[in-house]
Amino acid sequence: MRRARPGAMARGTTERALTSVEAGADFDEESFDEEPQNNRTPEREVSKLWHITLSVSGAAAPLKEVRRALEQLAHDHPFLLTSRYADDHAEIRYWEEARDLHDAAAVALRLWGEHRQTAQLPPWEIVGLEVIDRETYHQRIAEGYGPPPAAPVGVHPY
Numbered sequence: 001m002r003r004a005r006p007g008a009m010a011r012g013t014t015e016r017a018l019t020s021v022e023a024g025a026d027f028d029e030e031s032f033d034e035e036p037q038n039n040r041t042p043e044r045e046v047s048k049l050w051h052i053t054l055s056v057s058g059a060a061a062p063l064k065e066v067r068r069a070l071e072q073l074a075h076d077h078p079f080l081l082t083s084r085y086a087d088d089h090a091e092i093r094y095w096e097e098a099r100d101l102h103d104a105a106a107v108a109l110r111l112w113g114e115h116r117q118t119a120q121l122p123p124w125e126i127v128g129l130e131v132i133d134r135e136t137y138h139q140r141i142a143e144g145y146g147p148p149p150a151a152p153v154g155v156h157p158y
Helices: 029-033 063-076 101-115 134-143
Strands: 048-057 080-085 089-098 125-133 154-157
Touching: 048 101, 048 134, 063 080, 063 089, 063 154, 089 101, 101 125, 125 134
Parallel strands: 080 154
Antiparallel strands: 048 089, 048 125, 080 089
């Protein structure tokens, strides 16, 4: 007898049921027969620090306006460590506290768009995102590769 996977379509249906799966969950043959435990009380999630590097680029803008916008972003987002910029691209580095990489990445991907109007950021697009945990960041620094430590803190030209 063939077993159906969670979320698989039942015969004769056109819609697929969605099933939640916790990050890092183990799967085995028996788990395909179990019902989801949606009524479980979740354990308290532990936050971690994630090092974010967000790269943006677009049409050239006056350097003074780019610098002023990034300084305003740093004021609005106090955890911003450093920004490097040119007239057509910038890199923003900071620490984000989040439950997991997915949450940290989601917050990072919203940063530029959510502050575009209030900080008067250039209409650039996100072209790169790196999210690494604190341990990996420090390991890279100790081994002499990866981004240099974010010092001096602030907004600087390339």
